[in-house]
Amino acid sequence: MLSFSLWSCSGDQEQAQADVSVDAELEAQILQVIRDNPQVLIDSVQAYQLSQQQAQQQTATDFQAQLTSNPEAVIGDSPTLGSEEFNVVLIEFSDFECPFCARASETLKTFIEQNADTVTLAYKHLPLVQIHPQAIAAAEASWAAQQQGKFWEYHDQLFENQGQFNEELYQRIAQDLGLDLEQFEADRQRARPAIDEDLTLAQSLGLNGTPFFILASTETGNVETFSGALDLQEYEAKLAAVITP
Template identity: 50%
Template sequence: MNTFSSWLGQLLRYFRSLVAIGLLCLVLGSPLPAQATSVSPQLKEQVLQIIREHPEVVLESIQAYQLKQQQKLQQARQAFLQDLKNDPQGLISNSPTTGASDSKTILIEFSDFQCPYCAEAHKTLKQLMKKHHNDVKLVYKNFPLNSLHAEAIPAAKAAWAAHQQGKFWEYHDALFTHQDQLGEDLYLDVAKKLNLDLEKFEKDREIANTEIQQDIQLAEKLGLSGTPFFIMKSETVSGAVQLTDLEKLLARAK
């Protein structure tokens, strides 16, 4: 009996790992790894029989996987907040900033130029920075949701290229103002109106992806699923925020 229980326990643990792998691949839309597909037909049948007799192992596997992911996410967020406190410039890196350059109060925005909620938040941020320009530093981070917005990454590349010539915020404002016109014609038209060096603009667009991907990786590491998303100190807010929402964050951060 003990031998059987031990064998069953090992098989259940093996099955749980297969379920976790399968669920992850299902979510990511990836094929199963070789180690999960090279299982013998006999073992597969044994696993299926266990599922029939012990369906609770499926739920247990899902719960264990979710708990592990939540713990990993919490650790990543804690590390981010610690870095924001101890080394804000390292976290800001080359990202565009505006507002009080020496302010310890930092508002980080993750945004997508084609997201309608980001366009609404843009209007709110303009009001915030007009009223509190000397109180807060606004940092822009890219989180283009390219699976939903075809122009999100091209727009981000164009804005990054404008940033290399010191015109990010003007370019950023133009993209949100003309969000319904996002496309190559708009990118070039805005560049011309801002008197950018077009040759440099084109070259910089071609190499913009590296830094944009760094922003995306950070957003994914923090578990962000949508835009806009704002972080100030240890607090967060998302969606089409109101001015009062951001002012409350600012008041608590001081």
């Protein structure tokens, strides 16, 4: 079951509200029915919540099964580091404005370097726009850098400059990395569908905090889900758990 630790950034998903005109007499009748039968409303809400939880759990189960059987399909066009074999895959959902993601990125770099022949790290965007106003813009800039083969370099620069996000910074990093600036700007404009695809996946899994990780082995079928900025020993322990039959 997917869960979260306290050491992560989180934000409620946006809720769309529609203006609905309700006849005053009908509204009064509905309110009276609710007053006369409060348990019916409670039961309905609980049943709805249960159905939502069950659907979410099934989605998570299906996702984990696909990750262990066909990791390439889950990774898609997401940037990767480490092994090219996809025997052990670590999916990371992250937000460039999240301080815990920045902390995790430092440890992850060492973890992947030490396990480059075993583990594949795949990055998925989960910008928490409710609490991080520059999260989308930073994600778009990193995606544009990815189109020129510089995602991870741009990724590192964003985390190193967290708290300073603005248009000048995005341009400066692109220039420092030797990117074609005209192509970079064009790619930023077409980055949103790819980011929205990651967001849709995260929402279907019920994720609303970062960083969040799903670690899976295609050989054993074992899966570990966890969140927050872990230390190196904890990542190693998670790896040992999934590769042990």
